[in-house]
Amino acid sequence: MRLANKIAIITGAGAGIGQATAIRFAEEGAKTVLVDLLAPLLEVTAKQVAEAGGECATIACDISKDEDAQKITQLAVERFGGVDILVNNAANFTTRSVEDATVEDWEKVLRVNVLGTALVSKYAIPEIKKRGRGAIVNVSSKSALMAQSNFATYNSSKAAILQMSKCMALDLAPFNIRVNSVLPGVVLTSASEREWIKQGKTRQQWIDENAGLHMLKRVAEARELANPILFLASDEASFITAADLLVDGGFSGM
Numbered sequence: 153m154r155l156a157n158k159i160a161i162i163t164g165a166g167a168g169i170g171q172a173t174a175i176r177f178a179e180e181g182a183k184t185v186l187v188d189l190l191a192p193l194l195e196v197t198a199k200q201v202a203e204a205g206g207e208c209a210t211i212a213c214d215i216s217k218d219e220d221a222q223k224i225t226q227l228a229v230e231r232f233g234g235v236d237i238l239v240n241n242a243a244n245f246t247t248r249s250v251e252d253a254t255v256e257d258w259e260k261v262l263r264v265n266v267l268g269t270a271l272v273s274k275y276a277i278p279e280i281k282k283r284g285r286g287a288i289v290n291v292s293s294k295s296a297l298m299a300q301s302n303f304a305t306y307n308s309s310k311a312a313i314l315q316m317s318k319c320m321a322l323d324l325a326p327f328n329i330r331v332n333s334v335l336p337g338v339v340l341t342s343a344s345e346r347e348w349i350k351q352g353k354t355r356q357q358w359i360d361e362n363a364g365l366h367m368l369k370r371v372a373e374a375r376e377l378a379n380p381i382l383f384l385a386s387d388e389a390s391f392i393t394a395a396d397l398l399v400d401g402g403f404s405g406m
Contacts, residue, residue: 153181154386159232161185161224161276163215163268164242166193168341169291169381171200172374173239176382178206185228186210187242187272215242215268225275235279237385240269241291244309245343249302257305265309269316277324285328287385290317291377292333294400314396321394330393332384337400338362339372367402 160177164170166188177184178201186201188194191212201208209231213220228235244264248257269290280286295303296310314333321331338344340359348358363370380399383389398404 153179154382154388155237156181158182158236158385159185159228159234160237160239160385161187161228161235161272162239162241163187163224163272164291165197165210166190167197168343169336169339169374169377170239170241171197172378173241173381174201174206174208175204176375176378177237177385178204178208180382180386182206182237183232184208185224185231187215187224188212189214189242215272216263218271221268221271222275224272225279228276229279234283235276236283236286238273238276238280238286238288239291239381239385240272240288240313241381242268243291243343244306245346246305247303248305250304252302253305261305261309262312265306266312266316269313273320277329280329281327286330287389288317288320288324288329288331289381289384290320290331290333291381292317292335292396294335294337294398294404296335297404317396318394325393330384330389332389332392332395332397334377334380334384335396335398335400335404336377337366337372337398337403339374339377341374344371365403365406366400367405370401372399372401 160182165174165186194210244261246257246261290313292313293310295307296314317333
């Protein structure tokens with residue numbers, strides 16, 4: 153198994169890409185600390201992890217708060233003895249233009265997507281250093297690379313994650329800790345469901361509309377993002393760091 157005896161923290165694990173990643177990591181032998189804002193969602197994921205043969209601990213918290221971010225790594229150490237892998241997946245999906253965005257809009261998206269990623273990393277990194285090697289995977293977005301109407305808030309936050317990942321990779325290379333980012337295209341998740349409801353569309357209407365934006369003419373399933381995350385977290389990617397891996401079905405090439 154690719155992650156046997158590894159301990160991983162996964163944020164945003166209550167649904168979507170984070171949930172799928174938790175299950176894939178369990179299938180590959182990792183023990184996981186699952187993080188989300190909502191405890192009921194974590195209960196569902198924890199059950200699925202157990203069904204996949206994995207062991208996990210859960211913590212419902214707000215990663216944009218310093219004290220909460222610190223508790224995540226504390227739990228990993230107390231329950232499993234350390235940290236080998238960190239997957240920063242939790243995200244806020246506030247989408248506004250610069251003209252329309254309020255201070256509150258900017259604070260919501262930047263506090264979770266940028267500050268939250270930084271804070272969880274800040275407290276996990278010293279424990280990963282103790283292991284002598286490790287991996288961090290930050291989930292950005294194809295939106296970090298392109299302009300989209302009324303998406304300035306979200307796209308700016310995801311672009312910041314790309315640059316943060318490269319800086320982290322440089323700083324942590326002497327400690328044999330690799331840092332990479334994954335850039336999903338359109339993925340079928342609960343966030344997608346909120347979007348099609350907001351737009352007044354059916355699930356199939358939303359899928360049909362977004363499928364055509366990709367070379368592969370479909371949207372992704374969450375597990376199709378979990379697999380690249382697993383690869384980057386594993387020793388199979390031992391010479392990959394500071395990379396931005398597009399997993400977007402050809403969206404960015406259209």
